[in-house]
Amino acid sequence: MPILGVNIDHVATLRQARRGHEPDPVRAAHEAELGGADCITVHLREDRRHIGDRDVDRLRVACNVRLNLEMAATDEMVAIARELRPHAVAIVPEGREEVTTEGGLDVAGQRDRIGAIVAALGDRVGTISAFIDPEPAQIEAARACGFHACELHTGSYAEAFFEAGGDFRSERLSGALADLEAAGRRIVESGMRFNAGHGLNYHNVLPVARLAGLSELHIGHSIVSRAVYTGLREAVSEMHALIRSVR
Ligand code: PXP
Numbered sequence: 001m002p003i004l005g006v007n008i009d010h011v012a013t014l015r016q017a018r019r020g021h022e023p024d025p026v027r028a029a030h031e032a033e034l035g036g037a038d039c040i041t042v043h044l045r046e047d048r049r050h051i052g053d054r055d056v057d058r059l060r061v062a063c064n065v066r067l068n069l070e071m072a073a074t075d076e077m078v079a080i081a082r083e084l085r086p087h088a089v090a091i092v093p094e095g096r097e098e099v100t101t102e103g104g105l106d107v108a109g110q111r112d113r114i115g116a117i118v119a120a121l122g123d124r125v126g127t128i129s130a131f132i133d134p135e136p137a138q139i140e141a142a143r144a145c146g147f148h149a150c151e152l153h154t155g156s157y158a159e160a161f162f163e164a165g166g167d168f169r170s171e172r173l174s175g176a177l178a179d180l181e182a183a184g185r186r187i188v189e190s191g192m193r194f195n196a197g198h199g200l201n202y203h204n205v206l207p208v209a210r211l212a213g214l215s216e217l218h219i220g221h222s223i224v225s226r227a228v229y230t231g232l233r234e235a236v237s238e239m240h241a242l243i244r245s246v247r
Helices: 009-016 027-034 053-062 075-084 109-123 136-145 155-164 171-191 205-209 221-230 231-246
Strands: 001-006 037-045 066-071 088-091 128-132 149-151 191-199 214-219
Touching: 001 066, 001 191, 001 221, 001 231, 009 027, 009 037, 009 221, 027 037, 027 231, 037 214, 053 066, 053 075, 066 075, 066 171, 075 109, 088 109, 109 128, 109 136, 128 136, 128 191, 136 149, 136 171, 149 171, 149 214, 155 171, 155 231, 171 191, 171 205, 205 214, 205 231, 214 221, 221 231
Parallel strands: 001 037, 001 214, 037 066, 066 088, 088 128, 128 149, 149 191, 191 214
Antiparallel strands: none
16 A cells, blocks of 8 residues: 655645745645645745745654655755755756646656766655656666656646546556556666656546555645645545555
8 A cells, every 4th residue: 555645835835825824834734644644745946936945944843754855956955955854855857937847857868967966865865766757768767876766757647537537448548557557567676666646636546556566656736626625634534545445
């Protein structure tokens, strides 16, 4: 059974809509923990559009579960992560114009630079993962760079699921799941942990949660969206129960 990491960036997005003080991501992290989150994830973006430096400092001391920091492969972020010492770091691609993380990190195309970032993080942080598309060349490059884990980008699978209405007779959908399955197997065989996330929701999560060898799921938007109606604790608890139903 994979563990559940809850991404609370969107709580900060709501706060930043008024550049005010509420809702507070630390309070959200506690509600997520009470709903069963095994890990709290935040993405400290270069433009600080939602989560800010003070948030990550406060979360580092306030979280009762693991804190996973998503960050771009930049010197500024390496310095922050080395100071913060989170339990986990996920290296993600970042574009100023994008609405959310689009596509995986191109580790294969920039091995030296990414390898240097992993080395610079060293043992100052816990698990270091690469957020990549399910492609053999990216997995091999991640292994060579010294990553401990790969988080597979499930965005294409989520889009295919939506387009097919969840009907796995769709070649696009069954193909997207097969790609994740094959990549997951390759990650585990390469000696890394297999994580997955992006675009997962209450409808499409189970086929991914059942993939062999999966360690962690990282889910944000769908949980925070449901929380508008049910409250965050309940929304996390429902997702946690779904994932727990996987044996
Ligand atoms: N994993 C990574 C690396 C991400 O960048 C994101 C989005 O910030 C997620 C998981 C969660 O995606 P979503 O908000 O679509 O659930």
